[in-house]
Amino acid sequence: MVAPACLLGIDWGTSNRRAYVIGADGACLRKHEDALGALAAQGHFAEALQALRQQLDLDALVPVVMSGMVGSAQGWQEVAYLDSSVPLARLPDTLVPVSGAAGCFIVPGYCYREHGSIDVMRGEETQLLGALLRQHGDGSYVLPGTHSKWVEVSDGTISRLTTYITGELYAALRSSGTLAGLMAEGQADAEALRAGANRAQSAEALSHTLFEARARVVAGGSSAGETRSYVSGLLIGTEFAARRDEAPAGAGGMPVLHLIASHELTAPYREVAQMLGYATQLIDPDQAYCAALARFMEAI
Template sequence: MASSESHRLLGIDWGSSNRRAYLVDAAGTCLATRADDQGMLAVRPDFAGSFAALVAAMGVDPAIPAVASGMVGSAQGWREVPYLDIGVPLDALPDHVVRVDDPRAGRPCFIVPGYVQRGEHVDVMRGEETQLLGAVALGRRDGWFVLPGTHSKWVQLADGVIRRIATFMTGELFAMVSAHGTLAPLMAGAHDDGSAFVAGLDAARRGAPLSNALFGVRARVVSGAMPAAQARSFVSGLLVGTEFVAAVGLTGGGVPPTCIGSPVLRARYARAAVHFGTTLAGLDPDRVYCAALARFLDRIPS
């Protein structure tokens, strides 16, 4: 490896729908970044060609190694990488990457494994483990973390080891009911409405079964009890609130959870947290991802 590039790494957060790449130095400082919609579902089966195009677009030197995390390591991804048991410390992640050699890629790429939780509460994650490693690298080794998104994760860490994973399909359900079925026409074109979001949180806290509460949105609109323009925010509050009802039972109070998510999602979850009697600390997902990459840089196998 050329000496001028010996302390740089290209990291790719490669999910189902989107992809974000970061070029970092040994301190985890982001030197360049690029985001696109070339997630797993868009590029398969040509992962190598898509990877090569991304690297070329960023102008990354051929001597710089690459690490990818997320759904790229799933059974539908570039190469399936077995899950690690949650007993494996996050600090050990760089020791378990799997090398993918594909001539079309132009260089090796190392894929980060996800984690599996077995026993009574079976659960899995791919991608979030790298963000959690970044949180550990930034000194957040203990407590509960929430990573909102398509599949929102609540994760408990104890000294950098995962003790519990709980996944909620909040984002996916919101996307589905927004695009298909009875509620979709009511939710189309509506703007964010803070009071409707809070009303949805309240509905979740009252404990009605989710399918019943979702139909209640239609009933409110057609009966004139709620304007259709509020349906979208009400559903958002209902789904996020349902997540919080369960999560509050998991966490048991104490030290406030830390939210790793975009500013928009952090703000939404912070508002929900206050409504449920707690607060959220916040970490920027780009910052934690780059901090994690710094941990990989000197431990990528040759």
């Protein structure tokens, strides 16, 4: 007999949508992923949710908890950010009901302010809560993606948040501009990735080191096939250069980074981290998200 569904959780991002059906014991019963992100669903979120319910064969009474860009100004209903001083453990108490959609809730994102700087997140807070629920504890977290998030968690609270548009910039460089032709082809090259990341540690302007990636090829210093990985290393390495010496050391004396993302996204970050002397702990993003959903289910 199939276990009954008790909650539908949706990580509704800008371009993609991931849905998780949660059972009474908090376990994930089914997972669904598609390209119907917030941009594609704009103006018809209710209809998109109804179609998803039908696809997953879910009763209309099964409650829904959504995170990500669904709560942005371009989403279904804009939900105000929480201040970073609000502990992650309080997220279940801050769910916002969707107007006109009974049983549907949105998880607020977070806004971080310090010394005039400001940063925000939507969606990653749910994975961070799940990581804490799975006993990963305080420390340095990196969530690679279109917008890579570096988060310091202290006493269960976000004590620092920094976003880098690494994935977005990489995609833009591949699609147009002087580097696009060089980045069109080539397999993943770990040596070129490390070379780019190592070059980034000089802390020279990224606008210069990116042009240098082209100069390396036209001057005969490297092959075009290495450029994709070299540029990836430059961009990721720039993140590490900005955060140098800030990750707390673990039991072995090495700074530790908790990486939350798919293997495809975490692999180059792990390569660079290990090259620069970090220890890494991989956290499955689906398991973290579902752990948070199980906690949300108790609160609604």
